[in-house]
Amino acid sequence: xxxxxxxxxxxxxxxxxxxxxxxxxxxxxxxxxxxxxxxxxxxxxxxxxxxxxxxxxxxxxxxxxxxxxxxxxxxxxxxxxxxxxxxxxxxxxxxxxxxxxxxxxxxxxxxxxxxxxxxxxxxxxxxxxxxxxxxxxxxxxxxxxxxxxxxxxxxxxxxxxxxxxxxxxxxxxxxxxxxxxxxxxxxxxxxxxxxxxxxxxxxxxxxxxxxxxxxxxxxxxxxxxxxxxxxxxxxxxxxxxxxxxxx
Amino acid sequence: xxxxxxxxxxxxxxxxxxxxxxxxxxxxxxxxxxxxxxxxxxxxxxxxxxxxxxxxxxxxxxxxxxxxxxxxxxxxxxxxxxxxxxxxxxxxxxxxxxxxxxxxxxxxxxxxxxxxxxxxxxxxxxxxxxxxxxxxxxxxxxxxxxxxxxxxxxxxxxxxxxxxxxxxxxxxxxxxxxxxxxxxxxxxxxxxxxxxxxxxxxxxxxxxxxxxxxxxxxxxxxxxxxxxxxxxxxxxxxxxxxxxxxxxxxxxxxxxxxxxxxxxxxxxxxxxxxx
Numbered sequence: 001x002x003x004x005x006x007x008x009x010x011x012x013x014x015x016x017x018x019x020x021x022x023x024x025x026x027x028x029x030x031x032x033x034x035x036x037x038x039x040x041x042x043x044x045x046x047x048x049x050x051x052x053x054x055x056x057x058x059x060x061x062x063x064x065x066x067x068x069x070x071x072x073x074x075x076x077x078x079x080x081x082x083x084x085x086x087x088x089x090x091x092x093x094x095x096x097x098x099x100x101x102x103x104x105x106x107x108x109x110x111x112x113x114x115x116x117x118x119x120x121x122x123x124x125x126x127x128x129x130x131x132x133x134x135x136x137x138x139x140x141x142x143x144x145x146x147x148x149x150x151x152x153x154x155x156x157x158x159x160x161x162x163x164x165x166x167x168x169x170x171x172x173x174x175x176x177x178x179x180x181x182x183x184x185x186x187x188x189x190x191x192x193x194x195x196x197x198x199x200x201x202x203x204x205x206x207x208x209x210x211x212x213x214x215x216x217x218x219x220x221x222x223x224x225x226x227x228x229x230x231x232x233x234x235x236x237x238x239x240x241x242x243x244x245x246x247x
Numbered sequence: 248x249x250x251x252x253x254x255x256x257x258x259x260x261x262x263x264x265x266x267x268x269x270x271x272x273x274x275x276x277x278x279x280x281x282x283x284x285x286x287x288x289x290x291x292x293x294x295x296x297x298x299x300x301x302x303x304x305x306x307x308x309x310x311x312x313x314x315x316x317x318x319x320x321x322x323x324x325x326x327x328x329x330x331x332x333x334x335x336x337x338x339x340x341x342x343x344x345x346x347x348x349x350x351x352x353x354x355x356x357x358x359x360x361x362x363x364x365x366x367x368x369x370x371x372x373x374x375x376x377x378x379x380x381x382x383x384x385x386x387x388x389x390x391x392x393x394x395x396x397x398x399x400x401x402x403x404x405x406x407x408x409x410x411x412x413x414x415x416x417x418x419x420x421x422x423x424x425x426x427x428x429x430x431x432x433x434x435x436x437x438x439x440x441x442x443x444x445x446x447x448x449x450x451x452x453x454x455x456x457x458x459x460x461x462x463x464x465x466x467x468x469x470x471x472x473x474x475x476x477x478x479x480x481x482x483x484x485x486x487x488x489x490x491x492x493x494x495x496x497x498x499x500x501x502x503x504x505x506x507x508x509x510x511x512x513x514x515x516x517x518x519x520x521x522x
Contacts, residue, residue, distance in 0.1 A: 091420035105424035
């Protein structure tokens, strides 16, 4: 009996002749925080997007909470309720205010009444520290605030798994900290998280496991101390050296 | 001698002096044209034929507002039908099912390439071709259908462009929250697309208002006259163009505010303010 919340088996994906994911196997346990690092173009975002089927693998299996997302007959909308996603570009709904952004799916997907949905949405906004901006529109918020709203929006659905696709890469440096703080609290609360990131400090401090990807393959994985502190593979060492030099 | 940029200068004038001279020449030319027109034209006859004050009042008192209202009703009905059909056509153009795309493309290209007049003639002849067929809400049904058919072909392309202009991330965010494709379309894509489309759709409304002048084809009783038909009838009666000028001003009463609103919205969109 397999207890892993997320199970990727032999997942491959090709974009116009280029093999972006090459026979990936990955399991994530409940409560685990996994940070995926690697050079741009290594396939880490594509891997993440396969976990909620924003990308469909060419072959292999993706199972989340017992549901096989690669089965064409699976109810993908139902499966996605279990999987929160936070994007690099926030992707808040531009025509809705902050509260509506967080309440929309509660009403349309879960069928909650407006008052109930808004109460839940407010709770989440409170949790990310933005209850006072409930009536603002996304364009009136800073990038860091927008990303925290995006996190609240995903959390409002009470997902079993949270996916983060380079959540701080589009932020001004001084705004990164607030977002990482929220994510750290989320990890401390026992949320299962897969985080594609360039924030090595965050990975070192928060991750239970770090996965290093290059050229569509998982090159190395282990505890942050192992992968970031004592990488065994040459390519990992190269990458970490370049990151620490430029960072 | 050379100007500061190193170009040789023909005369001794500075660039600023030459610009001033160019402007002066243009003003003089304009003044000459106006002067010639003012002296040569037969102003009393022009005034009497186009702007007879008594006839202006007479026109305004005898059915102008009714005609203005009819023009509004004809165009608004055509716009609503065109918008609904245009949205359907746009979705068909974006469909995964190829025959839907072909059908929509065929319709759009066909009716965009056709004079609106032909559509009006065809629809007004329909009851003759099909014995016993009667368009509902006569004569409104025929006019609304004709304007709707023509308008939808134009609006479909505008709506399609608007839908495609909604950033992909908005749709991905909705889908990843568990919204179905239909819910995403209704809650996210269409509301944002229509926001982008308000200026071009208003332009198409202005076009429909002008095209509504083609209702004369349908054959109307006086109570159903639109602005053009009304102005033309009155002009014929009085053998004077003034009523037609008044009717033309009636169109401007509707279209000028719309144009101004569109320009405001476009300026606002250009300055990057949204929501």
